Amino acid sequence: MPNNNLQNYNPEFLARLYHDMVLIRRFEERASELRNAGHIPGFLHPYIGQEAVAVGICAALGKNDFIASTHRGHGHILARGGEPKHMFAELYARQDGYNRAKGGSLHIANIELGIIGANGIVGGGIPLVVGAALAIKRANEADYPGTEKCAGGVSVVFFGDGASNEGSFHESLNLAALWKLPVIFVCENNLYGEFTSQEKHQTIKDIASRSSSYNMTGLIADGNDVLDVFHVMTTAVDNARKGNGPTLLECKTYRHRGHYEGDMAHYRPKEEVEFWMAKDPIDNFGKRLMEGSLMKKEDFQTVEDEIEKTLVDAAEFAGQSPHPDPEEALENVFVESYEGRALL
Numbered sequence: 001m002p003n004n005n006l007q008n009y010n011p012e013f014l015a016r017l018y019h020d021m022v023l024i025r026r027f028e029e030r031a032s033e034l035r036n037a038g039h040i041p042g043f044l045h046p047y048i049g050q051e052a053v054a055v056g057i058c059a060a061l062g063k064n065d066f067i068a069s070t071h072r073g074h075g076h077i078l079a080r081g082g083e084p085k086h087m088f089a090e091l092y093a094r095q096d097g098y099n100r101a102k103g104g105s106l107h108i109a110n111i112e113l114g115i116i117g118a119n120g121i122v123g124g125g126i127p128l129v130v131g132a133a134l135a136i137k138r139a140n141e142a143d144y145p146g147t148e149k150c151a152g153g154v155s156v157v158f159f160g161d162g163a164s165n166e167g168s169f170h171e172s173l174n175l176a177a178l179w180k181l182p183v184i185f186v187c188e189n190n191l192y193g194e195f196t197s198q199e200k201h202q203t204i205k206d207i208a209s210r211s212s213s214y215n216m217t218g219l220i221a222d223g224n225d226v227l228d229v230f231h232v233m234t235t236a237v238d239n240a241r242k243g244n245g246p247t248l249l250e251c252k253t254y255r256h257r258g259h260y261e262g263d264m265a266h267y268r269p270k271e272e273v274e275f276w277m278a279k280d281p282i283d284n285f286g287k288r289l290m291e292g293s294l295m296k297k298e299d300f301q302t303v304e305d306e307i308e309k310t311l312v313d314a315a316e317f318a319g320q321s322p323h324p325d326p327e328e329a330l331e332n333v334f335v336e337s338y339e340g341r342a343l344l
């Protein structure tokens with residue numbers, strides 16, 4: 001069983017974790033610049049500060065697994081293998097975006113990568129992964145045609161502390177526990193739901209404690225320590241794959257920026273921000289890799305240079321991608337007919 005000790009891991013794996021966290025951070029910084037330069041319409045919800053969660057969780061997943069994401073989802077998609085060029089194209093609302101401009105920043109989905117959708121509806125992804133987990137369970141039991149491809153998989157949802165107050169959260173945990181589904185509910189507790197601090201929107205400190213209402217395993221990880229997240233997630237994934245049912249995994253973390261791009265986040269005390277900035281997941285993991293002689297000073301620059309090139313190329317690709325044809329607007333839109341009449 002892996003743990004938090006660097007020496008227990010393959011150096012390439014550790015370097016990959018570091019790389020992926022830096023990729024997410026630089027992607028988000030560049031997205032913010034591109035939005036301010038007028039290339040990206042709509043809201044952006046930066047993931048900066050929470051990178052260790054997406055990377056640690058996705059590193060414990062395999063090909064047959066599913067994730068669902070949130071309005072703050074770029075990090076999840078990148079950690080699951082999303083390509084920056086198709087992500088920027090989606091953010092630019094262009095044809096080469098993952099969803100041909102129909103999703104935008106908040107709704108990227110890609111079934112090939114096992115991403116069943118990011119979601120602008122807070123808590124919206126939680127019931128979706130319960131459905132995916134039911135398909136996995138049926139596939140494992142081989143009694144339901146069409147589900148073979150997801151056999152052996154697990155289903156994972158990311159959501160925030162705010163979402164853990166919603167009905168969809170409680171209903172989903174209840175059903176997943178009752179049916180012993182292979183789901184991991186990953187709560188990224190960044191201490192704020194929009195502009196409201198956790199103590200002003202719920203009475204509990206540990207959201208993982210809500211697992212006890214559903215007779216479900218609850219675990220807590222240091223969400224700013226990528227190895228701790230990976231280690232705790234591995235336990236949850238093993239349990240789900242063995243048929244032992246779901247886990248509520250709370251990752252304690254912090255977003256460095258405001259709720260969305262442009263929010264100055266004046267509602268946060270200075271000391272709190274300083275405390276969490278000192279726990280920066282990338283700086284601290286980089287220091288550990290240096291101290292453990294797993295990366296040298298020049299290796300960090302190589303990572304930065306490679307990512308810079310990827311992002312410059314990706315933004316250029318997005319800028320050159322055509323705008324979608326208005327004729328396509330109603331493609332992929334499904335509406336039930338009413339008394340035999342199509343509604344569209």
Ligand SMILES: Cc1ncc(C[n+]2csc(CCOP(=O)(O)OP(=O)(O)O)c2C)c(N)n1
Pocket residue numbers: 070071072120121122123159160161162163164190192193194259
């Ligand atoms: C159902 C629903 N209610 C309200 C909103 C408006 N809203 C957008 S983000 C957000 C806060 C979500 O907080 P949290 O779940 O903690 O996620 P975080 O933003 O911290 O990542 C709210 C209330 C929404 N998008 N959907």
